[in-house]
Amino acid sequence: MREFSFSVKATDGAARLGACHTPHGVFHTPAFMPVGTQGTVKALRHPDLEDAGAEIMLANTYHLLLRPGDELIARRGGLHQFIGWRRPILTDSGGYQVFSLAHRRVITEEGADFCSHLDGTRQLLTPERATDVQARLGSDIAMVLDECLAFPATHDDAAISMRRSVRWAARARRRMLELRGGAGSGVAVCNPGQAQFGIVQGGVFPDLRAESADSTVEIGFEGYAIGGLSVGEPNEQMYAIAQQVAGRLPPEQPRYLMGAGTPDDLVECVARGIDMFDCVMPTRNARNGQLFTSQGRVNIRNARYAEDDRPLDPACRCYTCLHHSRAYLRHLFMAGEMTAGTLNTLHNLSFYLDTMRRIRDAIAFRTFDNFRQEFLLSASRLSLDS
Amino acid sequence: MREFSFSVKATDGAARLGACHTPHGVFHTPAFMPVGTQGTVKALRHPDLEDAGAEIMLANTYHLLLRPGDELIARRGGLHQFIGWRRPILTDSGGYQVFSLAHRRVITEEGADFCSHLDGTRQLLTPERATDVQARLGSDIAMVLDECLAFPATHDDAAISMRRSVRWAARARRRMLELRGGAGSGVAVCNPGQAQFGIVQGGVFPDLRAESADSTVEIGFEGYAIGGLSVGEPNEQMYAIAQQVAGRLPPEQPRYLMGAGTPDDLVECVARGIDMFDCVMPTRNARNGQLFTSQGRVNIRNARYAEDDRPLDPACRCYTCLHHSRAYLRHLFMAGEMTAGTLNTLHNLSFYLDTMRRIRDAIAFRTFDNFRQEFLLSASRLSLDS
Numbered sequence: 001m002r003e004f005s006f007s008v009k010a011t012d013g014a015a016r017l018g019a020c021h022t023p024h025g026v027f028h029t030p031a032f033m034p035v036g037t038q039g040t041v042k043a044l045r046h047p048d049l050e051d052a053g054a055e056i057m058l059a060n061t062y063h064l065l066l067r068p069g070d071e072l073i074a075r076r077g078g079l080h081q082f083i084g085w086r087r088p089i090l091t092d093s094g095g096y097q098v099f100s101l102a103h104r105r106v107i108t109e110e111g112a113d114f115c116s117h118l119d120g121t122r123q124l125l126t127p128e129r130a131t132d133v134q135a136r137l138g139s140d141i142a143m144v145l146d147e148c149l150a151f152p153a154t155h156d157d158a159a160i161s162m163r164r165s166v167r168w169a170a171r172a173r174r175r176m177l178e179l180r181g182g183a184g185s186g187v188a189v190c191n192p193g194q195a196q197f198g199i200v201q202g203g204v205f206p207d208l209r210a211e212s213a214d215s216t217v218e219i220g221f222e223g224y225a226i227g228g229l230s231v232g233e234p235n236e237q238m239y240a241i242a243q244q245v246a247g248r249l250p251p252e253q254p255r256y257l258m259g260a261g262t263p264d265d266l267v268e269c270v271a272r273g274i275d276m277f278d279c280v281m282p283t284r285n286a287r288n289g290q291l292f293t294s295q296g297r298v299n300i301r302n303a304r305y306a307e308d309d310r311p312l313d314p315a316c317r318c319y320t321c322l323h324h325s326r327a328y329l330r331h332l333f334m335a336g337e338m339t340a341g342t343l344n345t346l347h348n349l350s351f352y353l354d355t356m357r358r359i360r361d362a363i364a365f366r367t368f369d370n371f372r373q374e375f376l377l378s379a380s381r382l383s384l385d386s
Numbered sequence: 387m388r389e390f391s392f393s394v395k396a397t398d399g400a401a402r403l404g405a406c407h408t409p410h411g412v413f414h415t416p417a418f419m420p421v422g423t424q425g426t427v428k429a430l431r432h433p434d435l436e437d438a439g440a441e442i443m444l445a446n447t448y449h450l451l452l453r454p455g456d457e458l459i460a461r462r463g464g465l466h467q468f469i470g471w472r473r474p475i476l477t478d479s480g481g482y483q484v485f486s487l488a489h490r491r492v493i494t495e496e497g498a499d500f501c502s503h504l505d506g507t508r509q510l511l512t513p514e515r516a517t518d519v520q521a522r523l524g525s526d527i528a529m530v531l532d533e534c535l536a537f538p539a540t541h542d543d544a545a546i547s548m549r550r551s552v553r554w555a556a557r558a559r560r561r562m563l564e565l566r567g568g569a570g571s572g573v574a575v576c577n578p579g580q581a582q583f584g585i586v587q588g589g590v591f592p593d594l595r596a597e598s599a600d601s602t603v604e605i606g607f608e609g610y611a612i613g614g615l616s617v618g619e620p621n622e623q624m625y626a627i628a629q630q631v632a633g634r635l636p637p638e639q640p641r642y643l644m645g646a647g648t649p650d651d652l653v654e655c656v657a658r659g660i661d662m663f664d665c666v667m668p669t670r671n672a673r674n675g676q677l678f679t680s681q682g683r684v685n686i687r688n689a690r691y692a693e694d695d696r697p698l699d700p701a702c703r704c705y706t707c708l709h710h711s712r713a714y715l716r717h718l719f720m721a722g723e724m725t726a727g728t729l730n731t732l733h734n735l736s737f738y739l740d741t742m743r744r745i746r747d748a749i750a751f752r753t754f755d756n757f758r759q760e761f762l763l764s765a766s767r768l769s770l771d772s
Contacts, residue, residue, distance in 0.1 A: 040718060040725040045705070068717045072693060076713060084709050307458060319431070323470050327462060331454045332426060338724055339426040 004140070004195035004222050006254045012368040014246065014273040017360055020056075020254055022088040022140035023193035024080060027055035029254060029275040030363075032266065032356045033090055034349055035283060038063045039083040041349070042283055043341040046085050052318065052346060053353035056088040056140075058278045061133055062097030066116050066123075070136040071188075078138025078190030090278070091139035093130045093172075093199075096259070099148040107147060109164065127172040131196070135179050138190025143225060144172035146199040151231040158203035165201045166215040172196070173219050195222035197256060200245050203228060204237050213248040223254040223276075230260040230279070239268050246273030263292060263355050267375050270359050271368070282352045286344035289333045292351040296382035298326070300344070304385065305330040318350035319343075390526070390581035390608050392640045398754040400632065400659040403746055406442075406640055408474040408526035409579035410466060413441035415640060415661040416749075418652065418742045419476055420735055421669060424449045425469040427735070428669055429727040432471050438704065438732060439739035442474040442526075444664045447519055448483030452502050452509075456522040457574075464524025464576030476664070477525035479516045479558075479585075482645070485534040493533060495550065513558040517582070521565050524576025529611060530558035532585040537617040544589035551587045551613075552601045558582070559605050581608035583642060586631050589614055590623050599634040609662075610635045611642040616651070616665070625654050632659030649678060649741050653761050656745050657754070668738045672730035675719045678737040682768035684712070686730070690771065691716040704736035705729075 003021070006029075010017040018029040034041045034049060036057045041049050049057065059079060064070060076082040079089055095112070098105055102114035102123075111126030127145045134142035146165040149158060176196045179189050198216040202208030216224060226245050229238045238260070246255050256276035257269050266277055282292065289300040293313035298305070300312075308326035320329070320343040332340035355375075362371035389407070392415075396403040404415040420427045420435060422443045427435050435443065445465060450456060462468040465475055481498070484491055488500035488509075497512030513531045520528035532551040535544060562582045565575050584602040588594030602610060612631050615624045624646070632641050642662035643655050652663055668678065677684040679699035684691070686698075694712040706715070706729040718726035741761075748757035 038717070038721045038723055039714070040723050043724040043728070045725065045728060046709075063721075067721060068692065068713075072713075075693060076695060076711075082711075082717075083714055084711075306454065307461060309462060323432075325462075325468070325470075327454075327458075328425070328469055331424070331468075335424045335449075335453060337424055337426050338429040338727055339431065341724055342429070342431060342728065 003193050006223065006252070008252070010364055010366075012363045012366045013271065014243070015270050015359075015363050015368045016273060016275055017363040018254065018275055020088075022195070023191055024086060024088045024140050025055075027088050028360060030266070030270045030356055030359050031056060031276050032352050033058040033276065033278040035060075035278055035280045038067070039079065041345070042287065043338065043345045044349075046083075048319075048346055049349070050087070052350045053357060054087070054349065056090060057085060058090050058092065059137070059139065060094070060097060061091045061130065061137065062094035062101065064091075064137060065094060065133050066118050070133040074136035074138075074188040074190055078136070080138060088140040090141040091134050091137050091143065092258075093134070093143040093145040094125055095130070095146050096148050098125055099150075109167070111145070111168075112147075127168040128175040131172045131175040131179065132184070132187045135184065135187055135189045135191075135194065138194065140191065140194060141223065142176070142194055142196045144169045144196065144198055144221075146201055146227055149201070149203060149228060151203070151228075151233055153203050155203075155205050155208070158201075158205055158208055162201040162203070162208050162212045165199065166212060166219075169198050169216055170219050173198070173221065197221050197223040197225050199225045199227040199258070200249075201228045204233055204241060206241070206244055209241055209245050210248060213245050217250060223256060224249045225256040225258050226274075227258045229257065230265070235265070235268075238265070239272060242269045242274055243272035263352065264376065264381060266352075266355060267359065267372050271372055282348035283345050286348040287341045289340070289344065291344060292348055293384070294378065296384040299383070299385045300326065300330050300333050302330075302385045312347055313351070316347065316350060316354070318347050320347040320350075389579050392609065392638070394638070396750055396752075398749045398752045399657065400629070401656050401745075401749050401754045402659060402661055403749040404640065404661055406474075408581070409577055410472060410474045410526050411441075413474050414746060416652070416656045416742055416745050417442060417662050418738050419444040419662065419664040421446075421664055421666045424453070425465065427731070428673065429724065429731045430735075432469075434732055435735070436473070438736045439743060440473070440735065442476060443471060444476050444478065445523070445525065446480070446483060447477045447516065447523065448480035448487065450523060451480060451519050452504050456519040460522035460524070460574040460576055464522070466524060474526040476527040477520050477523050477529065478644075479529040479531040480511055480519070481516070481532050482534050484511055485536075495553070497531070497554075498533075513554040514561040517558045517561040517565065518570070518573045521570065521573055521575045521577075521580065524580065526577065526580060527609065528562070528580055528582045530555045530582065530584055530607075532587055532613055535587070535589060535614060537589070537614075537619055539589050541589075541591050541594070544587075544591055544594050548587040548589070548594050548598045551585065552598060552605075555584050555602055556605050559584070559607065583607050583609040583611050585611045585613040585644070586635075587614045590619055590627060592627070592630055595627055595631050596634060599631050603636060609640040609642060611644050612660075613644045615643065616646040621651070621654075624651070625658060628655045628660055629658035649738065650762060650767060652738075652741060653745065653758050657758055668734035669731050672734040673727045675726070675730065677730060678734055679770070680737075680764065682770040685769070685771045686712065686716050686719050688716075688771045698733055699737070702733065702736060702740070704733050706733040706736075
């Protein structure tokens with residue numbers, strides 16, 4: 001079993017080119033992790049994901065815990081075995097979904113008490129349980145349970161919440177070390193090489209972010225995430241916090257900005273030292289007909305595409321763009337065909353993953369700042385619809 | 387532009403091995419045509435369909451006429467160009483959907499007057515219009531408009547309906563010959579090599595079936611279909627009518643049993659001289675979690691598969707069976723993931739198309755009767771669920 005390790009291969013300003021070794025192989029950073037909530041990226045088969053350039057997939061602990069259950073997955077040998085994906089997997093802690101999906105949640109020092117959105121069954125997700133569940137899933141990177149505060153929050157609320165998240169992080173880490181030491185009280189550890197990342201919270205308050213970063217680093221993890229951003233705050237605030245926190249984290253370890261973002265966000269946050277990203281935007285928007293192209297955004301419902309025989313994005317080499325026209329994609333979408341979801345998802349993920357590849361190339365050639373300026377000046381944020 | 391032609395390469399009893407040449411290449415018979423209603427087989431990309439062994443796709447005139455419209459498709463150069471599928475396409479005439487989907491339909495001698503199920507717009511589908519629409523679609527095989535009678539029907543009703551279908555067939559043929567002769571009054575003919583098949587009706591009444599077959603053959607088409615079966619009549623009656631009609635059709639032309647059926651139906655009707663089939667069963671059942679395997683039918687919802695690590699069908703070489711377990715397929719289905727539709731459809735179509743390949747091999751080796759007996763005695767009709 002290979003161990004988890006991370007190395008920075010090159011830098012260009014604050015942007016870093018790196019490689020993250022995991023028990024299931026390497027992924028290169030800056031990396032975008034497609035979201036495979038329930039063990040599949042919606043509407044895609046795993047090879048489609050690999051063809052699009054995905055080196056790591058994210059899966060959701062909350063969903064898998066409730067269905068089909070972490071014990072069932074552990075009996076299959078872990079999530080990789082169960083879903084048939086051989087590359088790295090990162091699992092979130094379930095915290096975000098407890099706050100966004102679960103019913104009747106009550107947060108105490110012990111953990112998050114909630115009712116399943118599926119069948120109402122009562123669940124208690126503690127830092128220890130989130131760690132155990134992810135040990136059973138056997139992901140390559142596990143996240144600590146944190147409290148996700150709604151935006152906006154007062155400084156006081158953010159401080160109380162952040163400090164509880166730090167205490168939870170310490171408990172999660174303690175549990176992780178117990179599991180590694182074989183003191184897991186019978187918890188199946190499906191991936192002994194699993195890494196654990198801490199999460200920096202603190203809302204939009206620099207003093208709290210600093211305190212959270214320092215306390216989390218003091219606990220000590222294999223990598224660090226920045227949580228609680230991309231939740232409605234202005235872009236510039238997100239970028240500023242990402243920059244501040246990234247600068248405070250150990251340079252030899254990976255930095256993951258959770259839940260971001262638009263293509264612009266990726267470029268801007270790489271420029272501020274972020275190594276890893278995940279976001280439902282490319283996949284969810286694809287299913288809603290919102291497509292990213294090098295020439296601008298496309299809402300494929302728009303009547304202007306009904307007789308448009310051009311590929312969605314002439315600059316894109318994905319299956320969808322090589323084989324189909326905007327007219328056909330619009331038809332499939334308007335007709336409610338599942339194939340529309342597949343073709344659109346393939347494209348949007350290809351656009352995101354191709355952007356990451358271009359980012360990595362630019363850092364390697366130390367031309368990242370040029371790339372960034374061109375990217376932000378390009379038409380990619382415009383709407384092609386009007 | 388290659389012409390349409392059909393040749394019988396070998397026979398074994400009444401079963402025929404053949405090849406059908408079309409302007410978009412050859413398909414081998416007996417053939418199963420996956421249903422791509424609106425220009426895609428639901429949940430699949432075209433290469434997935436080709437990988438499963440599909441040599442020809444069926445598309446629905448009714449749906450495409452209403453959305454995106456046959457004129458729009460003709461401006462794209464026809465259906466092949468529009469959807470990016472290079473192999474043969476057969477289009478139905480729209481008759482079946484007028485009877486099953488449309489609102490407020492009134493049948494007159496002129497044609498079928500109905501309101502679109504999409505937006506209520508009034509449409510008149512005449513034999514001539516059904517021919518024109520399919521000329522614009524540019525399919526390789528077009529079907530004449532026929533009246534689809536509900537089962538059961540009286541002998542009188544079946545006779546009246548059948549004779550009207552014959553008169554409609556004559557009008558459709560006349561229109562087709564006008565289009566071929568360039569007298570199409572501006573109708574875009576997207577595939578000059580398009581063939582046209584007549585349809586034998588007459589319900590479950592042998593005398594009417596004989597009359598319909600003789601009258602339809604007298605009009606003269608490139609091939610003949612048997613309509614109005616697989617609509618609720620007992621299997622044995624379907625087989626008997628298929629046998630009777632097949633025996634009355636010209637041996638040098640292809641015979642197509644519309645809308646059938648189960649894997650057993652395919653084998654039994656090949657044994658009676660049928661060359662072509664289409665059915666929504668493999669694709670629709672797949673999306674509902676009903677799977678065909680060599681060991682029996684599987685309802686993947688069943689709790690018994692929750693921890694079943696075996697492939698769906700150990701004898702199957704499809705992507706789904708080579709890469710995933712029943713446990714994962716059940717999880718995806720229960721979780722409502724679109725990927726379940728994709729993986730299940732891939733498998734069911736592979737099972738159908740593999741069955742056709744085995745049928746063709748058996749005819750070539752003159753072992754079809756053995757194959758048929760083994761197939762019917764095999765477990766393929768049992769349920770594995772209980």
